[in-house]
Amino acid sequence: MNAQLRAISELDRTIHEPARLMLLALLGSVKECDFLYLLHETELNKGNLSSHLTKLEDAGYIEIEKRYRGKVPQTILRLTQRGRTAFEQYRRSLKNAL
């Protein structure tokens, strides 16, 4: 197997899924945001978004914090250092592979 093909097969599958890739790209350029912002920007439905966020949290790529803004519960999301490193690594790998 040549190096380019090997690079494709070694891509991080957690990030490679389009919806999760979109989420990491959005989270990577902000300090933090809430669930509503991601819902609005990605146009995913609540169930799908929640499921993808859980997978990213399980992989340690994002952290999820529940808090209140006034009386309204708010879910805050931010990229972890591990997530940032993994995303940069993924970008490099994909660039090399293509």
Next chain:
Amino acid sequence: MKSLFEEYIERPHRYDNIDGTGEIRMGLMILGCALAYSLRPSGTGPFLGNAEVFANVLIFFGVCLPPLALGYILRKFIKKHVTWPRTGYVAYNDQNIDPGAKQRLPKRLLVIISIVGLLVPVLSSQGEGKSSIPAAVAYSVAAGFFVVPSVLWERNMGGPYRWKWILLPVTIAGAFIIYFHASFWEAMGAMMWFIGVVWLVSGITTLLLFLRNAQAPASGER
């Protein structure tokens, strides 16, 4: 052409002006500067550079700061009570995952400083009436001084509002009309008023469109 990554990375920054608050703040800032410019002692050319420089600076900031503060407060209020409940909250940081961005920043700063460094002597010499540069060239340079930031702003922040391209011909047409009907320093002041009003109107229009198109605030969890 931008890659998908770059497109997504820039989305939050375009989102920052989804409600027009960036333009409203910029418009108020330019109008504040225009007001300060209009209130400068008559008979002087550039605002700074005479013997009463400290008094002028104090007047300048005294007149400029209230619109700046108003823009800041207005923006925070709109974000908190209008934008975030409708389309979500975002906090920005200086970190950028684009590894090339930090390397490009010094080059961009150098270009901007060079342009300003070239512009100031041209504009000053023209205003003092001792320029060897043709007036048409100086006027074009001065018009560019106002038009170029508008183009850059539109390119970076226009985002979902495609109608904003109209700001560019409006700005250029306004610059032409003003420069053909006023002396150099009068034209500089008039341009500031004009650009400030254009940005403010664009910002308010964006805000009204945002209010019309965005969904009502979500009552549940965000």
